[in-house]
Amino acid sequence: MAHNSNRQPNILFIQVDQLTASFLPVYGNGVAKTPHLDAFASNAVVFDAAYTNFALCAPSRFSMLSGRLASEIGAYDNGAEFPSAIPTYAHYLKAAGYQTTLVGKMHFVGADQLHGFDERLTLDIYPASFQWTGDWNEPTQEHSNDARSFTLAGPCTRNVQMDYDEEVLHRARRKLHDLARGVDIDDGQPWHMTVSFTHPHDPYQCSHEHWDRYDVDEIDMPTVGPIADPDPYSIRLRRQYGLENLELTDDQIRNARHGYYGSVSYVDDLVGAMLATLRATGLDANTVVVFSTDHGDMLGERGLWYKRSFHEASSRIPLMISWPGEIAPRRVASNVSLVDLVPTFLDLAGGGVEMVDAPAGHSLVPLMADADASASDLVFGENLSEGATAPILMAKRGSMKYVFSGCDPAQLFDLEADPHELDNLSGAAAYATTEAELDAIVHARWDVDQLAVDIAASQRRRAFLRGLYRRGDAPEWRTPPADQASRHVLPEGTSYNDWVYANVLP
Secondary structure (H helix, E strand, O other), X not given: OOOOOOOOOEEEEEEEOOOOHHHOHHHOOOOXXXXXXXXXXXXXXXXXXXXXXXXXXXXXXXXXXXXXOHHXXXXXXXXXXXXXXXXXXXXXXXXXXXXXXXXXXXOOOOOOOOOOOOEEOOOOOOOOOOOOOOXXXXXXXXXXXXXXXXXXXXXXXXXXXXXXXXXXXXXHHXXXXXXXXXXXXXXXXXXXXXXXXXXXXXXXXXXXXXXXXXXXXXXXXXXXXXXXXXXXXXXXXXXXXXXXXXXXXXXXXXHHHHHHHHHHHHHHXXXXXXXXXXXXXXXXXXXXXXXXXXXXXXOOHHHOOXXXXXXHHHHEEOEEEEOOOOOOOXXXXXXXXXXXXXXXXXXXXXXXXXXXXXXXXXXXXXXXXXOOOOOOOEEEEEEOOXXXXXXXXXXXXXXXEEEXXXXXXXXXXXXXXXXOXXXXXXOXXXXXXXXXXXXXXXXXXXXXXXXXXXXXXXXXHHHHHHHHOOOOOOOOOOOOOOOHHXXXXXXXXXXXXXXXXXXXXX
């Protein structure tokens, strides 16, 4: 798309972890306190029907980075390696002339912890080994959640996720200052930075300050309580998460949601600090800012928690893009998904670089410029990890969401008439044509039988490797990054005054 600036815009992508769209005021929530995101949204293109392509951390991120569905790159679960030979948006943007930086979580599994980024300023928060390999034959797994999510929900003085995110914020802001000074970047070179925080991912804890921003009476309960006759996958998912025999009290549910709301406000503060630094440095004048997450959180809806579900709380995500002076704020109703980010970034970069493999998504720039622009309005989702026991696949077109399972009855929901997904229309005569069309779309997109074979083979290989390292001696592939602070001390043999005054940012 042509734009007024003669320069390629910088691209700042702020990603958070496990943020469901329905917990933000911009998507209709009346409880959350997020003034910074509210202000950002008022100047952004807000996508109302954005979806993750895989409601689990690592597969979602690998899919997003590559612009391809997770099944196409072997990203079946949180313990699947992300192959170095798969190009990412970092590779493509580098080809377009960008300097690229990663700060924070990306959950790379394998020895490659850069995947095309020129630099990485923090370690990842999660292991890079095969310890979290999924297994369809295990009803529960060692790394699954447990009751402590609820017994320990509430305020705390400090936890490891706070430590991590504040380090991410510190290093990301310092990088913005260096970019504004022209440190380690060619004059006029555009830059991309992905800044990835781990909040508001469980544990459902927050600081006392953020807890106290909410009165306990403000905290809403789930809209839909436990389902009397849940679908088979939801039953398996509850077992996976240790919820099968866990009866939560209203106080426990409210405490967990209270902690989550506090973490959402904490995220808002982190985003606010990033955007304030962007403005203070003057970099905002030519920077596209993208805000999103990897997946949502059920937060008690239907008696489910966490992710790995195609229901809206887990799969529908916030996505907002701001380009000051170039794109006017608006809302977009079309279905979009995270695999759209690679073609979008390349479009923003000038369109001179094409993806090596066929993209699974489409550039969002036409929709950013005109909410009524023609779009495919079709998004795909995958659930291939532990608990699935066979590929579970989703296609959403318009308001109709179809879920095909290799082991469970199909599901079909009309979200316009049934936003809480209480009426499964699969098999209903009035929707037979729609269901047949969506089923044909699913089977044209995936060879379901071959995919099941490939996943089982991958699980066997990685389970063998995982078993070798039960004693905790798995290889540590997370390499500590070079210390940025070394750039901010007086070099030997340099004049003090020359050094001090050459690095002032007006």
